[in-house]
Amino acid sequence: MASTTNQRIFIKDINQFVGQEIFIRGWVFRLRQLSKTSFVVLKDCSGEVQCVADTELLKDQRLKLDDAIEISGRVRLEARSKLGYEVDIVSVKILNPSSNNLPFNTSSNIESVGPETLLDYRPLAVRNEAVGNIFRIQAALLKYFREYLNSQLFTEIITSKIVASGTEGGTNLFEIKYFDRVAYLAQSPQFYKEHGVAGFERVYETGHVYRAEPHASSRHLTEYYSLDFELGFINGPEDVIQIERELLTYIFERINSEHADVLKSYDRPPLPSMLNVPIWEFDECLELLKKEFDRNDLIDDLDPEGERQLCKIAERETGLAAVFVIGYPLESRPFYTAPRGTNGAANSFDLLYNGLEITTGGQRLHRREDLESALLNRGIEPVNFESHLKMFELGMPPHGGLAIGLERLTMQVLGLSNVRQAVLYPRDRYKVTP
Amino acid sequence: MASTTNQRIFIKDINQFVGQEIFIRGWVFRLRQLSKTSFVVLKDCSGEVQCVADTELLKDQRLKLDDAIEISGRVRLEARSKLGYEVDIVSVKILNPSSNNLPFNTSSNIESVGPETLLDYRPLAVRNEAVGNIFRIQAALLKYFREYLNSQLFTEIITSKIVASGTEGGTNLFEIKYFDRVAYLAQSPQFYKEHGVAGFERVYETGHVYRAEPHASSRHLTEYYSLDFELGFINGPEDVIQIERELLTYIFERINSEHADVLKSYDRPPLPSMLNVPIWEFDECLELLKKEFDRNDLIDDLDPEGERQLCKIAERETGLAAVFVIGYPLESRPFYTAPRGTNGAANSFDLLYNGLEITTGGQRLHRREDLESALLNRGIEPVNFESHLKMFELGMPPHGGLAIGLERLTMQVLGLSNVRQAVLYPRDRYKVTP
Numbered sequence: 121m122a123s124t125t126n127q128r129i130f131i132k133d134i135n136q137f138v139g140q141e142i143f144i145r146g147w148v149f150r151l152r153q154l155s156k157t158s159f160v161v162l163k164d165c166s167g168e169v170q171c172v173a174d175t176e177l178l179k180d181q182r183l184k185l186d187d188a189i190e191i192s193g194r195v196r197l198e199a200r201s202k203l204g205y206e207v208d209i210v211s212v213k214i215l216n217p218s219s220n221n222l223p224f225n226t227s228s229n230i231e232s233v234g235p236e237t238l239l240d241y242r243p244l245a246v247r248n249e250a251v252g253n254i255f256r257i258q259a260a261l262l263k264y265f266r267e268y269l270n271s272q273l274f275t276e277i278i279t280s281k282i283v284a285s286g287t288e289g290g291t292n293l294f295e296i297k298y299f300d301r302v303a304y305l306a307q308s309p310q311f312y313k314e315h316g317v318a319g320f321e322r323v324y325e326t327g328h329v330y331r332a333e334p335h336a337s338s339r340h341l342t343e344y345y346s347l348d349f350e351l352g353f354i355n356g357p358e359d360v361i362q363i364e365r366e367l368l369t370y371i372f373e374r375i376n377s378e379h380a381d382v383l384k385s386y387d388r389p390p391l392p393s394m395l396n397v398p399i400w401e402f403d404e405c406l407e408l409l410k411k412e413f414d415r416n417d418l419i420d421d422l423d424p425e426g427e428r429q430l431c432k433i434a435e436r437e438t439g440l441a442a443v444f445v446i447g448y449p450l451e452s453r454p455f456y457t458a459p460r461g462t463n464g465a466a467n468s469f470d471l472l473y474n475g476l477e478i479t480t481g482g483q484r485l486h487r488r489e490d491l492e493s494a495l496l497n498r499g500i501e502p503v504n505f506e507s508h509l510k511m512f513e514l515g516m517p518p519h520g521g522l523a524i525g526l527e528r529l530t531m532q533v534l535g536l537s538n539v540r541q542a543v544l545y546p547r548d549r550y551k552v553t554p
Numbered sequence: 555m556a557s558t559t560n561q562r563i564f565i566k567d568i569n570q571f572v573g574q575e576i577f578i579r580g581w582v583f584r585l586r587q588l589s590k591t592s593f594v595v596l597k598d599c600s601g602e603v604q605c606v607a608d609t610e611l612l613k614d615q616r617l618k619l620d621d622a623i624e625i626s627g628r629v630r631l632e633a634r635s636k637l638g639y640e641v642d643i644v645s646v647k648i649l650n651p652s653s654n655n656l657p658f659n660t661s662s663n664i665e666s667v668g669p670e671t672l673l674d675y676r677p678l679a680v681r682n683e684a685v686g687n688i689f690r691i692q693a694a695l696l697k698y699f700r701e702y703l704n705s706q707l708f709t710e711i712i713t714s715k716i717v718a719s720g721t722e723g724g725t726n727l728f729e730i731k732y733f734d735r736v737a738y739l740a741q742s743p744q745f746y747k748e749h750g751v752a753g754f755e756r757v758y759e760t761g762h763v764y765r766a767e768p769h770a771s772s773r774h775l776t777e778y779y780s781l782d783f784e785l786g787f788i789n790g791p792e793d794v795i796q797i798e799r800e801l802l803t804y805i806f807e808r809i810n811s812e813h814a815d816v817l818k819s820y821d822r823p824p825l826p827s828m829l830n831v832p833i834w835e836f837d838e839c840l841e842l843l844k845k846e847f848d849r850n851d852l853i854d855d856l857d858p859e860g861e862r863q864l865c866k867i868a869e870r871e872t873g874l875a876a877v878f879v880i881g882y883p884l885e886s887r888p889f890y891t892a893p894r895g896t897n898g899a900a901n902s903f904d905l906l907y908n909g910l911e912i913t914t915g916g917q918r919l920h921r922r923e924d925l926e927s928a929l930l931n932r933g934i935e936p937v938n939f940e941s942h943l944k945m946f947e948l949g950m951p952p953h954g955g956l957a958i959g960l961e962r963l964t965m966q967v968l969g970l971s972n973v974r975q976a977v978l979y980p981r982d983r984y985k986v987t988p
Contacts, residue, residue: 125789125790126789128787128789130707145787145951146755146787147949148949164755164787165707165709165754165755165756166707186948186949187949188786188787188949188950188951188952190787215787215920215951215952216920216921216946216949216950216951216952217949218947218948218949219947219948222947222948241948242749242753242945243749243750243751243752243753243945243948243950244752244753244948245753246750246754247752247753247754247948252753252754255709255711255754256709258712259709259710259711262710263700263704263710266697266700270697273564273599273600275599275689275690275693276693276696276697277689277693277978278692278762278779278960278977278978279978279979280777280978280979280980280981280986281715281762281777282764282776282777282981282986283986283987284986284987294730294731294732295730295731296728296729296730296731296739297728297730297731298728298986299766299768299983301986303986305730312978312979315676315677315988316677316680317677318677318678318681319676319677319678319680319681319686320599320680320686320689321580321598321599322599327761327762328712328715328761328762330716332733334733342716343714343715343716345712353562353579353580353598353622353624353649355559355560355562356559486649486650487650507987507988511676511677512650513652513653513656514620514652514653514656514675514677514678514681515581515582515621515622515650515651515652516622516650517579517622517649517650518622518649518650526712543712544712544713544714544746545714545746546714547714547716549733552714552716552717552718552732552735552737553717553718553941554749554941
């Protein structure tokens with residue numbers, strides 16, 4: 121069957137076929153029809169090429185922008201074209217026409233297109249390079265995240281997103297009707313990745329997590345993609361931070377070398393080395409914010425404004441708007457958080473980058489008795505967590521880890537203003553389609 | 555802070571420290587205490603090494619198998635050991651002891667341990683190499699799947715698992731309480747990956763999908779990990795099949811070269827080339843099964859026994875127990891399936907491998923009017939799918955794709971008897987923990 125149809129080649133490969141007749145397929149990206157000659161720029165996933173024909177030849181086809189077509193034609197050297205080649209059209213076949221009334225095109229400047237229209241016409245939006253590149257960068261971030269951790273002896277794990285209870289006390293959980301009972305969507309792979317440490321020593325997982333966030337802000341989603349890792353036999357949270365510094369530096373270097381054009385199209389300078397991002401104690405951060413920005417209202421956490429202000433201070437001090445804040449008040453962190461000293465601080469940190477928290481991590485308690493005390497301190501009966509606590513009797517090493525929100529990382533890397541721009545199909549309180 | 559604690563090194567690196575005192579951390583894998591000398595085999599994520607001490611030195615520690623410990627000691631060349639080195643213990647610190655009554659150990663032969671115990675003590679089970687290797691192979695399958703598709707111009711996408719309705723008619727859906735409304739867990743990324751084709755031309759996604767399967771068989775899960783890809787501008791389903799042949803061959807070659815030891819430990823021969831797996835028409839398969847196995851009961855689908863029988867025939871014919879079956883009855887396939895000719899067959903295929911279906915794929919309808927007719931033929935009003943149908947007016951190319959169940963692939967690669975063995979935390983009708 122395949123033998124009776126045309127062998128299509130990718131546009132990137134046409135340099136191998138100069139003088140020959142070939143079949144290429146893709147979308148009509150640009151179209152210029154003069155009285156005598158017509159120009160069709162065809163785009164596929166490998167590139168774009170200008171194709172030329174007598175206008176007469178195309179007149180019955182009524183080509184439109186964004187039609188899916190097949191062109192048979194002859195490849196010609198053309199020094200004036202960007203690619204170095206053009207195609208002289210022999211015939212055109214429309215594989216599937218686009219609608220007559222599209223709200224925008226693949227070649228449109230989409231800056232004037234509203235965000236809802238970009239969501240309602242998602243395929244067309246991502247075929248447009250400005251939007252498509254966001255997700256190419258996202259895929260690249262993900263790829264380099266995995267690459268780096270694979271090189272550091274981490275094992276990728278896949279854990280269930282259907283759980284019997286929450287890991288952080290049970291708020292903001294989505295309920296699932298699970299046959300005759302209720303189950304929940306996992307808020308985080310936290311418990312599973314800690315168990316993973318007891319099994320593999322070093323694990324990572326990339327996957328969805330779910331928060332029934334009642335508010336729809338520019339930073340919050342009900343479903344987001346979490347880059348998690350966790351490792352055992354650490355000395356303290358600084359070991360986790362050091363891995364994140366090296367990890368992000370690796371990812372950023374790879375983005376710089378493989379996707380410089382995308383950064384440029386988003387008016388972004390090359391991404392920085394993160395190796396020297398400083399670690400500041402939470403208490404000192406509050407002092408700084410008080411002194412420099414007159415913030416007397418912050419007590420047990422930072423707010424978005426405080427995160428931006430701290431990044432400003434960091435930028436002035438280090439040249440880079442990034443800082444690890446460590447030592448948040450223990451009571452504002454989940455029960456499994458290890459203490460930092462004996463003054464009620466937590467061995468828990470956030471990474472603020474360009475004014476936004478993109479990571480939360482820390483050292484966890486690794487002894488069953490410490491976890492029991494922590495639960496009791498919060499008025500929770502340890503017996504409710506027995507199946508989890510049992511895992512701490514199997515030789516659980518001292519351990520820690522972190523989670524990076526992939527959408528937030530994408531947003532900060534490209535300087536987007538709303539996290540929704542960094543999700544193909546965003547979910548919030550009001551949105552479950554498209 | 556980190557500077558005051560010991561710098562731990564990986565066991566795989568101790569060859570760089572001969573004659574020096576080092577710190578290593580891991581679990582007690584083996585333990586032999588004679589009257590004068592004691593031997594501790596320590597295991598970390600990089601390897602294992604035998605450590606030696608005067609029994610006197612260790613007597614207060616009461617070491618046990620699977621304790622998490624730190625050893626400081628001096629590296630010594632030891633030709634008789636597998637690694638080539640041993641460590642003379644200077645001191646041992648217990649980081650976290652294991653319980654006195656573990657049901658099995660990391661070094662146990664776990665063939666006699668029941669499947670429920672292996673789930674209830676998951677961390678200990680995966681620390682045991684026989685179980686851990688299943689998930690190392692799984693991670694490798696996933697890695698090579700992505701590697702190959704990345705090399706073929708596919709873009710990785712992430713799509714929502716919270717959807718407003720099902721893609722295949724609405725059965726077997728899990729309901730989510732989504733604020734004031736009902737939403738569902740996605741059964742497949744089918745619609746989104748088709749939309750992805752209209753955007754990126756070639757896409758893949760690796761992620762969870764959900765089926766409210768009322769039965770708990772050795773092949774079914776309610777939550778499984780689906781390896782999906784979809785591509786545009788195809789001539790027919792044979793193009794999809796050809797990519798799967800090349801993809802699986804790539805994955806299998808990489809497994810053979812990187813994980814030969816694991817295949818061996820599971821008594822598996824090297825994995826085969828899949829390039830010549832034949833394509834058999836469904837009708838002919840029914841004839842074959844009738845003739846060779848007297849199966850007169852199969853009409854519009856194969857059953858598990860039929861899949862095993864067909865693989866037997868394929869093995870006899872080709873030397874390999876694998877076959878693509880194409881041309882299932884159109885009515886037994888989802889509405890978006892493209893027809894194969896005009897006799898009621900579908901351009902839809904399954905890959906049967908070692909007696910089990912591990913892939914379903916095919917060509918999809920790409921014209922809005924064809925999708926509308928297909929819906930009407932099934933008594934569904936197209937208006938119910940309007941938001942999906944609209945995407946077919948944006949220049950949707952002819953396209954197709956497939957989904958591979960990662961757990962089933964893992965199971966067949968290692969010859970496991972139950973798909974639950976290939977899931978860290980399996981979910982079925984009765985199981986939402988651990």
